[in-house]
Amino acid sequence: MKKILLLALSLCLVSTGLFGQSLKSPDEFLGYELGTRFTPHHKVVAYYEYVAAQLSNVKTERYGQTNELRPLMVAYLSSQENMDNWEQIRTDNLKRTHLIDGDPVGPKKGIVWLSYNVHGNEANSTETSMKTLYELARPDNSEAKAWLENTVVVMDPCINPDGRDRYANWINQVIGTTPNPSLDAKEHQEPWPGGRPNHYLFDLNRDWAWQKQIESQQRMKLYNTIMPHVHVDFHEQGFNSPYYFAPAAEPIHEQVTDWQREFQDMIGRNHAKYFDENSWLFFTKESFDILYPSYGDSYPMYNGAIGMTYEQGGHSMGGVAVETEEGDTLTLADRIAHHHTTGMSTVEMAAKNSERMVDEFATYFDNAVNNPKAKYKTYVIRGTNHPDKLKQLEQFLKTHQIAYGTGSSKKGFSAFDFKTGEDGSVSIENGDILISANQPKAVLVQAFFEPKTYASINDTYDITAWSVPYMLGLEAYATEMEIPVSEGEFLQHERQVEVSGTPAAYLAKWETLQDAKFLGDLLEADIKLRFAVEEFTVAGRTYAPGTLIITRKGNRHMGSKFDEIVKGKAAELGRDLYATPTTFVDGGKDFGSNNVPFMHKPKIAVLRGDGVSSLAFGEFWYFMEQELGYPITMIDTDAIGRTDMSNYNVLVLPSGSYGRAFNESQMNDLKSWIRGGGKVLAFERAIGSFAGKDGFQLKRKTSDDKKSDEEKEADALTPYADRGDKYEDFRLPGAIFKLKVDNTHPMGFGYEDTYFTIKNNSTPYEYLPNGWNVGIIESAESHVAGVAGEKVKENLGKSVVFGVENMGGGAVIYFADNPLFRAFWENGKMFVANALFMVGQ
Structure with a gap:
């Protein structure tokens, strides 16, 4: 009897540990009620790890960290049996995808992945994640316990911790003891750059496919070891908008299957049931489509899952409480309740349909391998x-x-x-x-x-x-032919090194961004060099314009260190390196010619702050710091008037509005600085600071209105219901156009005579009458792919996209398109490198 009592007591203690009868709610753990303030990221992590420590059917995993060293983590939760067999469930699932060999041997279990707070200032969702974790894990929640018999839930409480803490720390500093719902209150007016983006000010919800940011890279490594059946991305939209959930809007990519559409609809109808019960408004099938492959809903869809975006009204202006246009007060607690409801409803539907969901997932990949729709x-x-x-x-x-x-x-x-x-x-x-x-x-x-x-x-x-x-x-x-593909790898390029003795000069090609990085490293090491503006031949080899000419002359004071640096940097970056014993060329200009310019080291300032697109600034910042590895000085727009610009010879203006930064007096100072040898790089909307302004050649291109009076009258009388169709001719939501490139100009070095640009800016600019039109759209037929209205294509014909306007000893370089857009358009980055290093030398 004593042994039985001891065993019973032991089981009771184990039960308490396994099933967490005393599990604290988020309110109890944090010391305040969810919805009354925003929780710092470290406390969110602490709560997740607390729950995992209390319950053996919940586990956490830190899968990486951010640029600002905050942890990235997920929690796994399911029934105890499923958690004990998680590795078998995971590998069985990968076998269904044919990404690993073998046949599944275990029972069919659904996998649901819930992702929160990819946009840092859509901060309700991380608060919601703690509530949803608690309700799914709570031992006395019999309904959730039943769902977890059939599903494993993966929860990422915060995809973007750096952005979230930027927002949470700010609003916790400025909000009063009692939230003020008036939009006039500071707590609704987030300062630049806002909490939406990550450390480098990238929108992580546009980075799923390109994976340029460290958060995306680490998350997607984990994602591909699991391949969930359902993925939900929790977002927020404007505070006056009702809740959005699937089914998604058109266009939906033609590769999306009937099952994926059907299950979106089934889940949406289940959400609607709960929302109707609570008299909460919502909408579906509008705005949020499944086309661009780099979203948190579309990328999972293209990987066999049911990918969905859920959008709650609120966003950064929502604060803790905000008055809507209807006169109601939308609270953070309301927003948490709505996101929590759809999260739980998603798990419910996945659990109730788990077997079919897994079967359809397997069929998706069977078809991909055997009969793809292509x-x-x-x-x-x-x-x-x-x-x-x-x-x-x-x-x-x-x-x-x-x-x-x-x-x-x-x-x-x-x-x-x-x-x-x-x-x-x-x-x-x-x-x-x-x-x-x-x-x-x-x-x-x-x-x-x-x-x-x-x-x-x-x-x-x-x-x-x-x-x-x-x-x-x-x-x-x-x-369209199916060509047999054999196993094989990319041929490895063997670095060409033709160096012997003590050369008079080293020569390096100028073709890709790695060459620009090599140049930047040499300049940072105080190596002096020149570059070719024309083709030349020496020692039996012909070199293209842009070739780097690294002469011993000018570097003799470095002794043997000169050779060590040049050869060492070339080896480190895998650059081909050639040498010549003489600076006398067989064809072209000798290296001592005035037509072989000396490379002046760029000293680069870039503007940030009010008026500047935070995303555009982030793209340039990331490019310089992480891809080119060359130093810049970041200056706030409100400080440019107090900055001694003689310390810089390059000024970068990311897309934005600079009317406040450059008043008439400051614009005159800028022009003087340019004439004295300064160089300005203006991207997209920043061009508006110069177009049509006194002293600058650039002008917006105006199109002649060739419509007849009858056509104008028909336009004026367009029915209200057809108003959307009226603007089809003017749409340009990101399309590809073919440019003609003047690759004899330094801005075009390294390119062929054509280039394909990703164009988001529909504003056309006239050819520069006395400048250099380096990249131009010749006609409407230059459109290659993507949506572009007929009027847009017509207007963009005969327009300059990349241009250089000389002004005294300096230049203004115009980028009507941004080659650094989201960092993924790799082939355009040399235009920026050329503008920084080659132009104006």
């Missing part, structure tokens, strides 16, 4: 593409687990040529890389590589073109 069956990437570009492609494919290989067919076949935009005859050559549509990631292959994205309607939420061959600047082909 116009193009094989993509061919020429092995003769630049090794740096092939390396970028290889990394991209491996990141997304896209299979590739080689082929041996020499027979010609019909294929679409990405560069010409036409069909032609192509054969497979040694070293070419083949990407087949028949593979587990077949849908992702089509979404990334198809030349023209199909959109059922033109009214889209984001950009509509992104094809990888254009993004990377590759010679590539797409064929």
Whole structure:
């Protein structure tokens, strides 16, 4: 009897540990009621880890950390049996995707992944995540316990901790003891740059595919080891908007399956049941489409999951309480209740439909391997593409687990040529890389590589073109033929080093961003050098304009250190390096010629702050710090008038409005600085500070109104219901245009005579009459892919996209398009490097 009592007592103690009868709610743990303030990220992490410490059926994992060293984490929770068998469930799931070999052997369990707070100032969702974690894990919640028998739930409480803490710390500082719902109150007026983006001011919800940011990179490594069946991305929108949930709006990519549409609808109807019970308003099938592949709903969709965005009204202006246009007060507690309801409803529907959900998931990947829905069956990437570009492609494919290989067919076949935009005859050559549509990631292959994205309607939420061959600047082909693909790897480029003795000069090519990084490193090491503005020949080899000429002259004071630095940096970055014993050339200009300019070291200032697009600033900041590795000085717009600009010779204006930064007096000072040798890089909307202004050549292009009186009258009398169609001709939600490039100009060095730009700016600019029109759109036929209205295409014909206006000893460089957009348009980045290093020298 004593043994039985001891055993009973022991079981009771184990039960308390396993099932957390005394589990604290978020309110009890934090010491305040959820919804009364915003919780700092470290306390959120602490609560998650507390729950995991209390319950053996909840586990946490730190999968990485942010730029500001905050942890990234997920929690896994399910029934005790499922958690004990989690590794089997996970590997069984990957076997269904064919990403690993073998057949599933365990029971079918659904996997639901809930992601919160990808936008830092949409901060309700992280608060909600703690409530949802508690309710799912709470031992006496019999309903949730039943759901967890069939599902494993993965919860990421905060995708963007740096942005969230930027917002949470700010609002906790400015809010009063009692929230003020008036929009006049400071707590509703978030300062620049806002908490939406991450450390580098990137929108992480546009980074799922490109994975440029550290948060995305680390999260997606984990995601691809699990491949959930359902993924929800919790967001917030304007505080006057009702709640949005799936089903999604059109356009929905044609690769999305009937099941994915159906289950979105089923989940949406379940949400609607709960919202109707509480008299909460909502909307579906509007605004948020499934097209652009880099969202938290679309990327999972292209990977077999049911991807969904949920949008609660609130956002940064919501604060803790805000008065809506209806006169109601929307509170943070209200917002938590709504997000919590859809989160729980999602788990409920996944649990009730888990077996079918898993079966449909398996069918999705069976079809991908055996019978993909694809116009193009094989993509061919020429092995003769630049090794740096092939390396970028290889990394991209491996990141997304896209299979590739080689082929041996020499027979010609019909294929679409990405560069010409036409069909032609192509054969497979040694070293070419083949990407087949028949593979587990077949849908992702089509979404990334198809030349023209199909959109059922033109009214889209984001950009509509992104094809990888254009993004990377590759010679590539797409064929409707299924070409056998053999296992094979990218041919490794063997670095060319032709250096012997004590050369008079080292020579390095100027072709890709890695060459620009090499140059930047040399300048930072105080190496003096020149560069070619014309083709030249020396020692039997011909070199293109832009070639770096690193002469011993001017560096003799460094002794042997000069050779060590040059050769060491070249080896570190994998750069080809050549040498010549003489500066006397066989053809072209000798290295001592005035026509072989000395490279002055750029001293770069970039404006940030009020008026500047935080995203555009972040793109330049990230480019300089993480990709080019070259120093910049960041200056606030309200401090530019107090800044001694003689310390700088380059000023960068990211897209934005600079009317306050440059009044008439300051604009005159800027012009004087430019004439004295300064160089301005103006991106997108920043061009408006110069277009049509006194002393500058750039002008907006105006189109002649050729409509007849009858056409004008028809426009004026367009019915209200048809008002949306009236603007179809003026839409440009991100499309690809082909530019003609003057690659004899330093801004065009390293490019061919054509370039494919990602265009978001529909404002056309006239050719510079006395400047350099380096990249131009020749006609409406220059449109290549993506949605672009007929009027937009017509207006953009005969317009300058990249231009240089000389002014005294300096220059203004105009970027009507931003090659650094979201950091993913790799082939455009050399235009920025050219502008920084080559132009104006």
